[in-house]
Amino acid sequence: xxxxxxxxxxxxALKQNKLLGLKCRACGTITIPPKxxxxxxxxxxxxxxxxxxxxxIVTFTTIFVGAEGRENEVPYTVVIVELEEGPWLMGNLEGIxxxxxxxxxxxxxxKMSTKVxxxxxxxxxxxxxxxxxxxx
Amino acid sequence: xxxxxxxxxxQTKFSGxxxxxxxxxxxxxxxxxxxxxxxxxxxxxxxxxxxxxGDFEExxxxxxSYAAENIGCMYVPTNxxxxxxxxxxxxxxxxFMWVASGYYDIVLAGGIERAATMGTGMATRTFAMxxxxxxxxxxxxxxxxxxxxxxxxxxxxxxxxxxxxxxxxAKVSIQSYKHGxxxxxxxxxxxxxxxxxxxxxxxxxxxxxxxxxxxxxxSDGAAAVVLASEEVAKKLTKKPVYITGTGQSSSGxxxxxxxxxxxxxxxxxxxxxAYKMAGRKPDDIDVCELHDCFSIATLIASESLxxxxxxxxGEAWEKGEADIGGKVAVNPSGGLKAKGHPIGAxxxxxxxxxxxxxxxxxxxxxxxxDAKIGMTDTLGGDCATIVNMILERGW
Numbered sequence: 001x002x003x004x005x006x007x008x009x010x011x012x013a014l015k016q017n018k019l020l021g022l023k024c025r026a027c028g029t030i031t032i033p034p035k036x037x038x039x040x041x042x043x044x045x046x047x048x049x050x051x052x053x054x055x056x057i058v059t060f061t062t063i064f065v066g067a068e069g070r071e072n073e074v075p076y077t078v079v080i081v082e083l084e085e086g087p088w089l090m091g092n093l094e095g096i097x098x099x100x101x102x103x104x105x106x107x108x109x110x111k112m113s114t115k116v117x118x119x120x121x122x123x124x125x126x127x128x129x130x131x132x133x134x135x136x
Numbered sequence: 137x138x139x140x141x142x143x144x145x146x147q148t149k150f151s152g153x154x155x156x157x158x159x160x161x162x163x164x165x166x167x168x169x170x171x172x173x174x175x176x177x178x179x180x181x182x183x184x185x186x187x188x189x190g191d192f193e194e195x196x197x198x199x200x201s202y203a204a205e206n207i208g209c210m211y212v213p214t215n216x217x218x219x220x221x222x223x224x225x226x227x228x229x230x231x232f233m234w235v236a237s238g239y240y241d242i243v244l245a246g247g248i249e250r251a252a253t254m255g256t257g258m259a260t261r262t263f264a265m266x267x268x269x270x271x272x273x274x275x276x277x278x279x280x281x282x283x284x285x286x287x288x289x290x291x292x293x294x295x296x297x298x299x300x301x302x303x304x305x306a307k308v309s310i311q312s313y314k315h316g317x318x319x320x321x322x323x324x325x326x327x328x329x330x331x332x333x334x335x336x337x338x339x340x341x342x343x344x345x346x347x348x349x350x351x352x353x354x355s356d357g358a359a360a361v362v363l364a365s366e367e368v369a370k371k372l373t374k375k376p377v378y379i380t381g382t383g384q385s386s387s388g389x390x391x392x393x394x395x396x397x398x399x400x401x402x403x404x405x406x407x408x409x410a411y412k413m414a415g416r417k418p419d420d421i422d423v424c425e426l427h428d429c430f431s432i433a434t435l436i437a438s439e440s441l442x443x444x445x446x447x448x449x450g451e452a453w454e455k456g457e458a459d460i461g462g463k464v465a466v467n468p469s470g471g472l473k474a475k476g477h478p479i480g481a482x483x484x485x486x487x488x489x490x491x492x493x494x495x496x497x498x499x500x501x502x503x504x505x506d507a508k509i510g511m512t513d514t515l516g517g518d519c520a521t522i523v524n525m526i527l528e529r530g531w
Contacts, residue, residue, distance in 0.1 A: 033270070033271040033389075033391075039388070058394075059285040060285060060288065061346075065256065066278070076276055088394045092276070120261075122269075127270060
């Protein structure tokens with residue numbers, strides 16, 4: 001069985017700031033990132049849909065010890081955002097001082113853009129990744 | 137199913153970077169386990185070996201076959217297990233299954249890792265391979281970063297003010313250091329017994345809000361256990377430790393666990409399987425070696441295992457209820473925090489500790505008096521692989 005949305009197409013769309021998801025015909029849940037089966041009910045009967053990127057910060061951390069090859073990116077802030085339509089996304093929070101990031105961030109509204117992680121020697125290629133910023 | 141006993145255990149000292157190869161490390165633990173079982177290598181029918189990152193640590197794949205041949209276990213089937221930090225527990229659990237089925241009567245299980253030898257940068261990169269490489273790692277998430285995010289989420293979900301939560305977490309580390317400091321095979325043996333809340337909170341920030349003393353170290357080490365059927369075990373030892381219950385569960389990327397976090401659904405399912413199989417409940421457990429890769433991970437684990445109420449476990453550490461003499465003794469070995477965390481070996485190291493607790497072989501100040509029922513809990517990746525085992529005295 002073919003998957004309705006593959007990484008490649010999701011990734012290409014994300015590079016254009018377009019977030020693609022899969023809407024389950026059985027239960028209505030939006031699944032992001034793409035999978036073969038609905039994250040809620042397991043049905044493969046899903047259709048590709050463009051998902052609104054508005055959301056709220058669920059949690060975060062500012063990282064001071066980076067992985068080999070990414071040491072010069074620190075400090076940076078990673079967030080999990082809950083989108084208005086339900087799914088969680090992991091990305092970075094920019095436009096703030098990472099060292100000043102505090103628990104007050106949780107619940108704050110954000111908007112999404114993207115950056116491209118070029119990959120390292122263990123990656124099969126570049127990957128788009130969400131970048132969030134606070135909405136005033 | 138046949139009853140299955142742990143008849144012998146072995147473990148190297150868990151340590152920082154050291155010069156022995158993985159095969160050499162495993163040989164030390166394995167021969168101790170085999171000799172302690174009153175067996176010879178030729179008696180072993182199969183090897184089940186956890187090894188998460190040997191490819192990166194030594195450029196060595198398929199290590200189980202070399203590990204078996206090295207100790208004189210010739211031509212036996214050998215399986216390598218990779219489930220991140222839960223690798224060795226997967227190996228022990230499958231070894232249990234094969235003996236329980238009656239197919240083999242004596243098997244060797246364990247694990248090896250040289251994570252510390254890789255150094256912090258490479259270890260941080262390879263540990264991050266256990267997050268989703270396509271949808272999570274591009275953000276730069278690290279393994280401590282996952283538990284740092286769960287810390288904030290825990291604080292918000294259960295309305296535990298962050299300052300109070302961090303103090304409770306510090307007390308988890310302090311308890312672990314106290315026990316690890318007198319465990320001769322612990323990475324922090326002889327160290328950090330004088331740890332204070334102020335020192336934990338004031339140490340180097342790895343990723344907010346976690347400091348160095350909230351985090352387990354990178355470690356080298358190996359552990360091994362010999363499992364045997366009941367009829368064989370009775371001939372080998374007067375103190376067989378029976379594995380009476382096991383469970384294992386998995387889940388997907390962290391972001392897909394949104395309906396439950398900071399609860400770990402896979403751990404709830406895995407531990408319930410183990411309790412049901414053993415016919416036991418959380419209150420029956422005298423001693424538990426659980427997966428305290430980070431101080432917050434300890435609190436989360438103890439709640440999913442049913443020892444304490446959700447959002448309340450920090451109070452248990454404040455009151456000593458999770459220490460020897462309390463409701464359940466958690467990590468009297470020092471745990472991953474102080475004993476060390478050679479990831480592919482960790483689960484077998486937990487079985488090593490619980491078996492010695494039930495046999496009454498611990499250092500006096502780390503011994504849980506009259507421990508009869510013990511449990512292990514091992515977590516791999518972003519809470520994506522969980523293995524639990526319940527062990528009981530067979531005498």
